[in-house]
């Protein structure tokens with residue numbers, strides 16, 4: 383498989399896989415048990431907590447393990463359900479793990495406003511500022527978008543939020559290993575991560591919480607995760623995530639250079655193969671290695687099917703249900719009409735790629751595009 387869909391998920395790093403196999407085979411103590419094999423499990427979890435904290439410049443006690451990015455986001459919003467300040471400001475290009483949760487919580491008393499986005503795919507701080515009203519308790523703004531990769535003005539939003547005592551959450555699920563994540567500079571109150579986007583296992587993630595006393599529990603039961611997220615911990619997944627986070631944050635510069643080289647090779651090749659290609663979203667303020675391209679006159683589902691026959695994996699943002707292909711709301715939000723929207727493919731490069739693979743992708747695209 384020639385895999386160019388690293389924004390959807392990533393393969394496990396071999397060393398992560400090895401570590402998880404070892405833990406699954408040999409470490410079975412309940413981390414809440416006080417005898418030695420329980421303590422062994424506990425120390426594995428606490429080591430992972432430190433690794434993750436270091437990778438985002440947080441303190442270990444600010445790291446809470448979840449089942450992934452979706453749960454981390456849910457936790458922040460559900461936590462506000464009984465708040466007297468019941469208004470949230472977010473935006474239209476968030477992942478459904480934000481927008482759908484906000485929609486669901488509306489009839490339960492949590493109001494929200496989704497601000498728009500410009501044609502470049504960047505939310506305006508001014509619009510966020512205007513959407514704030516007396517009951518606003520939270521701004522939720524993703525660090526980078528998952529379809530077009532555009533970086534959002536999170537730090538600037540924190541500036542205006544702090545003046546008014548408003549909390550800030552950022553969904554940074556797409557960012558680990560692609561840009562530096564430093565919560566001490568970002569100064570956000572909550573930040574979501576998901577291990578399977580940075581060569582760790584699926585079904586495990588992190589919610590960073592600046593001041594844990596400001597969060598209510600989402601899953602209630604035993605006292606794990608300081609009573610904020612009950613349930614016996616998935617030790618091997620947490621350990622795998624810890625190692626994957628450490629590896630992602632190490633030598634980040636080198637990884638970014640490789641991603642940019644892939645991106646430049648692909649873009650310059652594509653400009654020769656298909657001159658009408660349109661690169662969506664701001665091309666300088668975005669994640670390295672994530673490229674969203676419209677191919678006017680070609681349908682994305684047909685391109686994807688033909689690429690799949692050549693063992694190439696890419697994705698489009700369109701939801702496909704009961705045979706209907708629906709345009710991506712994110713591409714609509716940046717102004718693409720339905721026909722252009724349905725001609726768009728996301729390419730996301732990663733550690734498993736080589737320059738030869740990108741040449742192969744370009745050759746196949748040349749034979750497919752009309």
Ligand code: PLP
Pocket residue numbers: 389390449450451452453477479524527528553555556575576577585586587
């Ligand atoms: N947020 C963003 C921006 C994402 O891209 C994704 C996954 O694609 C999620 C949240 C959900 O993360 P998870 O798959 O870990 O639940």
